[in-house]
Amino acid sequence: MRFGLLGLCCASLAVAADLPVLIQNATILTVTNGVIRGSILLENGKIAAIGEKVLAPAGAMVIDGSGKYVMPGIIDCHSHIMIEAINEGSVSVSSMVGIGDVLNPEDIAIYRALAGGVTTANILHGSANSIGGKTLVMKMRWGRSAEEMKFQGAMPGIKFALGENPKRAGNITGFGFAAPGQAARYPATRMGVEDVIREAFNDAKVYRASWDEYKARTARGEIAIPPARDLKLEPLVEVLEGKRLVHAHCYRQDEILMLLRVADDYGFKIRTLQHALEAYKVAKEIAAHGAGVSTFSDWWAYKMEAQDAIPYNAAILVRKGVLTSLNSDDPELMRHLDKEAAKTMKYGGLSETEALSLVTINPARQLMIDNRVGSLEVGKDADVLLYDGHPLSNFSKVLKVWIDGHEYFDRDADIQQRTRLEIEKKALIGKAAAERSLSRPAGSGQTVRVQGGPAL
Amino acid sequence: MKLRFRPTLILAAIITASTAADMAAQGPGAYVLRDARVVIVSGPVIEHGTVVVRDGLIEAVGSSVAIPADAWVIDCKGLTVYPGLIDALSTWGLSGAAAAPPAQGRGRGAAGPPTGPPSRGPEDRPSNTSYLKAADEISPTAPAIEMARNAGFTTAVVFPNQNIFSGQGSVIDLAGERAGQMVVADSVGQCVILKTNGFRSFPGSLMGTIAYIRQIYLDAEHYTVAKSVYEKHPQGLQRPQYDRTLEGVIMSPRVLLPAERQVEVLRMLALARELKLNAVLYGGHEAWKAVNELKASNTPVLVSLRWPQRMADNDPALQDPLRVLEFRDKAPSSPGILARAGVKFAFYSDNAGAPRELLRNAKKAIDAGLPPDDAIRAMTLSPAEIFGVADRLGSIDKGKIANLVVADGDLFQDRVKIKYVFVDGAKFEPLPEAPPPGRAGRGAIPSAAEEQN
Incomplete structure (x- = not known):
């Protein structure tokens, strides 16, 4: 609750023009170019300079970074925050739906993720469908509209899901037949999941061919009625044409191999295998396909297909040459992805830089936004975190977060505003109570109106 | 006297x-x-x-x-x-299946009871009675008509509101022996509700419902093209399949989209822009936060006279977050801010209580900054303009x-x-x-x- 209040204030803190920011004497973890002790300059939304000595431009805000650490903003490759719908569970192929239609820029989880250093996230819906809906990459520009939070230029994606969730959704008996008052939804087995995916891409190819035929006929001067646009198949055609990234929720090695074979058969690529707790068993095959893996550090055993997991998964995948990241899948875990990354040093012996890569440059590469974010390099977006200690330490906290050079989180300002917001809240509660007592009949003979507000 | x-x-x-x-x-x-x-x-x-x-x-x-x-x-x-006062979005006089519960479909929407076989996608046309017309469902003896008239309402823009595509609204004068006499305009818009069918039947989520709306408008566009090509060249072409749900959408001159909170206003404006809809938003309690976008797109808003309040049976120990408290506190200010910004708006009853209560509720907007002249306009000329009947009402x-x-x-x-x-x-x-x-x-x-x- 208390954190909920904080969020509101920072929305009103937005400044129109951002001054250049120079952080001096800090330990700068660039991720891609080693560690530098010196300064970093954020100007016009970009990283303008990194070096041992950087001159402060006129009007710059200068921050003394002595004893502090600077690193690139954290990127979460799998999150369900800021959306007002989780699953379109009624159908096995729900590619007609999209996250873009249900974004909620007021979700307090955005602000909390910021406080944990996340600046960019891949937003997906749930995993009820073999082929799910369209995904978006968002920047955590708290206080802005949904449209303004979109990561412009990032490739759109689509969610797939294998295993227990898509075969269970709509099949509450678990055996593919109807419960009372329920209709069973196909598929009810892992075999069925593969079939659904293959059928959907067959349909997509027929759909694409129908447009090709229509274009050919009109080009020949024939009269023809155009095919109807199909919002379910259009994203699948984009997948076939390499214009949309596939992010597939999966756990077991057998279904991972299945999906890679299906993709090879139909001539498209799986961009990331999400969760993929058994990926360490088939790392070679995953690397050969060119898929990335976005997994958990040590979160498993929450269902049968998540039993055979090991905390070494990420480290093994890295060593086998698979592009690997760590994701949250959860608004709470999202706030400490830095600590999740640190665990791979204990389990698997990754270096500091390799560990940090799992939540910065690697997810950026998986989402194909690494030319913009994921490391501290001159010319990249100024998505930058300031820590009071080493980010991989359990005792370090995020002090400030910039996105595009704009400060979206400041720990001190946050703490200062808690009292003010508490007063504001008490005043509103008092005002509402006073109004309620005024509208009581008190001799007027009016009814006491009992009204329900909208579900908030 | x-x-x-x-x-x-x-x-x-x-x-x-x-x-x-x-x-x-x-x-x-x-x-x-x-x-x-x-x-x-x-x-x-x-x-x-x-x-x-x-x-x-x-x-x-x-x-x-x-x-x-x-x-x-x-x-x-x-x-x-x-x-005479006009209720800009009403169910007064509506009988039978078209009569409606309060606008629960607003925002997240309520899951409807499962009826009929589950729908497997937009092609099954779930929750779609776009072809229904309120004018055909009016009961002149409905008690609500007399109650409304006693409170000063002479006209209601009555909409069916049971489905995602509920049907077409009609402008109804609130007196008459036969329904036909009461109708001023029979089809003034399509009422859309963002409801869902749960996990069982498409659409089962807000994103499914919005995707469905998008597919319906694309299908309607295609239906029009296909029909016109076929009319000109019936020989040698497969005839387009007749679809009453698309006919209903096509014959509606405007569409009412629910938008209560700011995020919903922006979401529906984006949808209307994308699909080139002649949109009217309803709800409007946080529309004041999006006046610039409303003004720029010249989109009218129907503001509900059911101001948000704490549920009387809420757990007294439960504290509402600041955001919710602010939402409730600022809602009656919304009409005044819309008026100052020059956004066209009208009031609607939204089952806020007896018709007499509506004027008292409108008074709250006046107390929160709405000039009284604008309040009267929002219950007379503005709704007439929004629904294209200002030449007669x-x-x-x-x-x-x-x-x-x-x-x-x-x-x-x-x-x-x-x-x-x-x-x-x-x-x-x-x-x-x-x-x-x-x-x-x-x-x-x-x-x-x-x-x-």
């Missing part, structure tokens, strides 16, 4: 007197409302004006109007004449339909009495407001049980 009866009219008045228990009605004829304060809405107030009504229409209005010899003259000294102008309400003072005063209501030129005299049921009488203190509700 003096009525000057003319001998020829007395008989007529007796013959046409309504049999309704609490209402005296006189059918259309010629009436003169003399020496009234006339709030014409389309222009400045006439302090001492006369309105002449004949055969259901306004024959003349002004400060020096000749009084016809055959008219029933009503001395309105000290009274104020307004255009919404103001006291020569030639318009004679829908009038005569009150003994300012409509938003707490103890105002409505003396006469004219609907299509027929005169009604509401009886005083009956004390609410279940109460010992005026001044009674609510029982503990009611307090705890």
